[in-house]
Amino acid sequence: MERKIILEHIDVKGIRSIEVYRSMGGYDSVAKALKSMTPDEVTEQVINSGLRGRGGAGFPTGRKWSFIDKKSNNPRYLICNADESEPGTFKDRYLMEHIPHRLIEGMISASYALGANTAYIYVRGEFKYIIGILNQSIKEAYQQGFLGKNILDSGFDLDIYVHPGAGAYICGEETALIESLEGKRGTPRLKPPFPAIKGLYDCPTVVNNVETLANIGWIVNNGAESYAQIGIGNSKGTKLISACGNINKPGVYEIEMGLPVETFIYNEKFCGGIKNGKDLKAVIPGGSSVPILPKELILKTADGKKRLLSYESLSEGGFQTGSMLGSGGFIVYNENACIVRNTYNLSRFYHHESCGQCSPCREGTSWMEAVLHRIEHGHGKQKDIDLLVEIASRIEGNTICPLGDAAAWPVAAAIRHFRHEFEFHVEHPEIVKNIRHGSLAKYAK
Numbered sequence: 178m179e180r181k182i183i184l185e186h187i188d189v190k191g192i193r194s195i196e197v198y199r200s201m202g203g204y205d206s207v208a209k210a211l212k213s214m215t216p217d218e219v220t221e222q223v224i225n226s227g228l229r230g231r232g233g234a235g236f237p238t239g240r241k242w243s244f245i246d247k248k249s250n251n252p253r254y255l256i257c258n259a260d261e262s263e264p265g266t267f268k269d270r271y272l273m274e275h276i277p278h279r280l281i282e283g284m285i286s287a288s289y290a291l292g293a294n295t296a297y298i299y300v301r302g303e304f305k306y307i308i309g310i311l312n313q314s315i316k317e318a319y320q321q322g323f324l325g326k327n328i329l330d331s332g333f334d335l336d337i338y339v340h341p342g343a344g345a346y347i348c349g350e351e352t353a354l355i356e357s358l359e360g361k362r363g364t365p366r367l368k369p370p371f372p373a374i375k376g377l378y379d380c381p382t383v384v385n386n387v388e389t390l391a392n393i394g395w396i397v398n399n400g401a402e403s404y405a406q407i408g409i410g411n412s413k414g415t416k417l418i419s420a421c422g423n424i425n426k427p428g429v430y431e432i433e434m435g436l437p438v439e440t441f442i443y444n445e446k447f448c449g450g451i452k453n454g455k456d457l458k459a460v461i462p463g464g465s466s467v468p469i470l471p472k473e474l475i476l477k478t479a480d481g482k483k484r485l486l487s488y489e490s491l492s493e494g495g496f497q498t499g500s501m502l503g504s505g506g507f508i509v510y511n512e513n514a515c516i517v518r519n520t521y522n523l524s525r526f527y528h529h530e531s532c533g534q535c536s537p538c539r540e541g542t543s544w545m546e547a548v549l550h551r552i553e554h555g556h557g558k559q560k561d562i563d564l565l566v567e568i569a570s571r572i573e574g575n576t577i578c579p580l581g582d583a584a585a586w587p588v589a590a591a592i593r594h595f596r597h598e599f600e601f602h603v604e605h606p607e608i609v610k611n612i613r614h615g616s617l618a619k620y621a622k
């Protein structure tokens with residue numbers, strides 16, 4: 178239940194340095210991949226492992242690599258997406274801060290598989306200290322012959338560069354990231370063409386999440402079958418979950434896919450239960466963009482099965498009674514949490530971060546924020562609640578990139594499961610205006 182792949186050896190003193198990392202078997206996979214496997218064999222291992230992208234959408238990683246345009250004579254690129262800006266998600270920065278060589282090791286075999294001689298780590302600019310750590314680790318990898326020309330006498334060359342972003346959530350979207358890396362304003366491109374055909378500088382490119390790439394070394398070392406045996410169903414391997422909110426032990430945990438949500442929340446090895454002995458009210462299980470679920474539906478699915486931390490189990494029931502694993506940002510709310518206030522805060526975030534390129538997102542996020550502002554502050558009308566549902570439904574599926582959906586889903590889900598709280602705000606403006614938030618819980622049952 179606490180299986181470690183990514184965070185294995187994290188407690189070893191000095192693991193951030195290449196010497197200590199190598200003494201624990203670090204970088205063994207590079208020699209294996211470059212010297213005894215063809216690039217296609219590496220891709221095949223990743224396909225057979227069942228690894229799915231850890232950036233949020235869960236697309237199979239090996240299949241994504243197999244789409245790279247091999248007919249093109251242009252250079253190919255690998256980009257590691259280390260932008261990590263989704264509220265509630267802080268797993269990638271933890272990985273890069275504590276065990277950065279795990280990422281670089283994975284990037285070498287991934288670049289080899291793709292035929293990329295240049296790779297970038299696009300990192301959120303605010304992570305200044307992490308940029309320093311990554312640059313130091315890359316320097317060490319060059320010194321020990323794992324980067325640069327003719328790596329380990331294999332004939333394969335690779336350079337890795339760290340590129341700081343300016344701190345915009347939209348720059349985590351892969352095509353906006355590519356625009357930003359090219360030195361332009363970070364606005365998403367229309368897809369298709371997908372980056373595997375036309376990505377960075379119009380060349381074939383794969384964008385992968387930090388955690389995704391950090392799995393590659395283990396898969397190369399241990400083989401696809403060993404990886405595929407870990408986890409459950411089509412959710413293979415382990416997953417980093419960043420847990421926060423009203424819990425006793427916030428932090429980043431590596432779990433084997435399939436761990437029951439209830440165990441994750443209450444077991445001392447993980448979140449250690451709800452703070453101050455309060456009751457659980459709701460959880461956003463996969464970063465702020467995925468639907469919130471009330472206690473009954475996060476612990477069990479609608480048909481009474483244990484809800485598990487896996488792609489399939491969390492999405493069971495569709496959006497009516499389920500949610501998504503997303504990026505693994507697990508936000509826990511206790512009985513006192515005000516869902517209206519939380520939804521308003523999220524709405525402010527998505528409005529602020531909309532790049533403004535498409536009207537449903539640009540206008541819709543601003544409109545939702547305005548309506549939620551008046552409900553939250555005791556000026557709302559009953560019809561505002563349906564208006565929010567209507568605006569969210571008009572944004573969803575009608576935009577260039579998924580930020581529109583990410584803005585719509587939290588609002589729609591909050592109203593779906595906690596409509597009574599929105600109605601309470603509308604019906605009791607005097608209480609909403611005068612009472613400190615949190616204590617509303619005793620009114621809004």
Ligand SMILES: Cc1cc2nc3c(=O)[nH]c(=O)nc-3n(C[C@H](O)[C@H](O)[C@H](O)COP(=O)(O)O)c2cc1C
Pocket residue numbers: 229230231232233234235236238241258259260261262263346347348349350351352384385386387389390578579580583
């Ligand atoms: C608004 C927005 C922000 C995103 N932010 C991130 C991010 O910070 N990190 C990330 O890996 N993926 C992010 N994604 C998903 C990426 O577009 C892309 O799917 C992902 O990096 C692919 O990596 P994977 O296949 O390894 O999951 C974001 C998507 C959207 C729409």
Ligand code: SF4
Pocket residue numbers: 347364365530531532533534535536538539576577578579580581
């Ligand atoms: S959905 Fe929003 S963030 Fe995405 S391209 Fe359109 S306006 Fe920009």
